[in-house]
Amino acid sequence: MASTPGHSSRRTAETIAVGSELLVGGRSDSNSLFIAEELSKLGLDVRFKSIVGDDESDMVAVLKTAVKRARVVVMTGGLGPTVDDCTREAVSKATGCRLARRRDAFEMMQTRIAQWGRTPNKGQLRQGLIPAGGIVLPNPVGSAPGFILPWRRSTIVALPGVPREMEPMLVESVLPYLKDQLRRSGRTAYHPRTRLVFHTYGLPEADVDAKLRGLVPKRSPVELGLLASPITVLVSLTTKPGVAAGAQALRRLADEVRGRLGRWIYGEGDDTMESVVGRLCVEKRKTVAVAESCTGGLIGHRLTQVPGSSAYLDRGVICYSNKSKTELLGVPSELIDRHGAVSAEVALAMAQGICERSGVSVGISVTGIAGPGGATPNKPVGLVFAGLHAADGQSIAKEFRFHGDRTVVKQRASQAALNLLREWLLGRQSS
Numbered sequence: 001m002a003s004t005p006g007h008s009s010r011r012t013a014e015t016i017a018v019g020s021e022l023l024v025g026g027r028s029d030s031n032s033l034f035i036a037e038e039l040s041k042l043g044l045d046v047r048f049k050s051i052v053g054d055d056e057s058d059m060v061a062v063l064k065t066a067v068k069r070a071r072v073v074v075m076t077g078g079l080g081p082t083v084d085d086c087t088r089e090a091v092s093k094a095t096g097c098r099l100a101r102r103r104d105a106f107e108m109m110q111t112r113i114a115q116w117g118r119t120p121n122k123g124q125l126r127q128g129l130i131p132a133g134g135i136v137l138p139n140p141v142g143s144a145p146g147f148i149l150p151w152r153r154s155t156i157v158a159l160p161g162v163p164r165e166m167e168p169m170l171v172e173s174v175l176p177y178l179k180d181q182l183r184r185s186g187r188t189a190y191h192p193r194t195r196l197v198f199h200t201y202g203l204p205e206a207d208v209d210a211k212l213r214g215l216v217p218k219r220s221p222v223e224l225g226l227l228a229s230p231i232t233v234l235v236s237l238t239t240k241p242g243v244a245a246g247a248q249a250l251r252r253l254a255d256e257v258r259g260r261l262g263r264w265i266y267g268e269g270d271d272t273m274e275s276v277v278g279r280l281c282v283e284k285r286k287t288v289a290v291a292e293s294c295t296g297g298l299i300g301h302r303l304t305q306v307p308g309s310s311a312y313l314d315r316g317v318i319c320y321s322n323k324s325k326t327e328l329l330g331v332p333s334e335l336i337d338r339h340g341a342v343s344a345e346v347a348l349a350m351a352q353g354i355c356e357r358s359g360v361s362v363g364i365s366v367t368g369i370a371g372p373g374g375a376t377p378n379k380p381v382g383l384v385f386a387g388l389h390a391a392d393g394q395s396i397a398k399e400f401r402f403h404g405d406r407t408v409v410k411q412r413a414s415q416a417a418l419n420l421l422r423e424w425l426l427g428r429q430s431s
Helices: 031-040 056-069 087-095 103-115 122-128 163-184 205-211 246-264 273-284 298-304 322-329 333-339 344-358 406-425
Strands: 012-018 045-052 072-076 099-101 129-131 135-137 146-151 154-159 195-200 222-228 233-239 265-268 288-292 313-318 362-368 383-390 395-401
Touching: 012 031, 012 056, 031 045, 031 072, 031 163, 045 056, 056 072, 056 087, 056 154, 072 163, 087 099, 087 129, 087 146, 087 154, 099 103, 103 122, 103 135, 122 129, 129 146, 135 163, 146 163, 154 163, 195 246, 205 222, 205 233, 205 246, 222 246, 233 246, 246 265, 265 273, 273 298, 273 406, 288 298, 288 344, 298 313, 298 406, 313 322, 313 344, 322 333, 322 344, 333 344, 344 362, 344 383, 344 395, 362 406, 383 406, 395 406
Parallel strands: 012 045, 012 072, 072 154, 288 313, 288 362
Antiparallel strands: 099 129, 135 146, 146 154, 195 233, 195 265, 222 233, 362 383, 383 395
């Protein structure tokens, strides 16, 4: 990993995601985002990202281009046992390093498959093939070993495409190797990228952008980024690599972001809406129960994704039909007949019913029309009501008009209900 003009002196990196399924829809490449984040902590700047199908010649071409412009090239995918898994062969052809069966790779693979009560088949035996000069990377989860291949001016890394396999291999094996190489090259004084992330709710991306306009001056050592998703607008501040003044500027700009966005920021860093709600419940010693209609259990699922959620989440009820709302929550059938199941009145009754039946501090509810059917002239697809009822008698209902397909409406409805709970926990809601 010696410094050379043209690419490695700029400490550039590139990711290559392998898999035809990434090109035809149905699956997205999340690995490159994780890899870029981790490499940036070492001061490696991911400048390029490629996605290539399972054609070996295409993979060779992409890899040859990558090693000309990047110091570190991380490939994910194509290490499995099937005929279209040809990353090993592509690396071998691109570099001229012949494939050879490595005993350590074969034994790792054989041990893992034996733990599953099976013996390796012909395809799985290929997973023990590693380009000459490659360093075998153990796979703590799956059967496919990865490898690191120092080659000419670059370091080629090949990892499985399954995120739960790739991520620990990158963190436990690849990053320590790269860090050691940087130390040996005498580049430990380099200033890596630092990134701060703010999660917002309640403002569209255009409004967030307007509030932050002019925040970062020209020639600043910090870059501002916005990323909208169905449930949040993410604001990021990232220092430019190699700039010593970046850390001080980052702290100053972070305080400015907090001041400009204020209550619309619900979390920072790795926070999620559900983790923030959970933390507040623990701090304030509150318990929660959930009544869900259109979200079909999504709110409960998100809450239970947080370790330790049993300390505050009591129960959840999926009451999809009108009958279930009446039988399980005590919502009067006359109320449903009068206002409709998708209404503020029914949302409040659902929240009150789950709160009183469970004896918790607060009950939350959601009812709506996720689509594509079920709409009326007065109640369009995307109409959602979130309700909250506290043990002290406080009740709140909010109306939302979401756009998007069925999945997106459900995601946004769950976020709205959790945010309603967050605001209540912070004492921001009026009755």
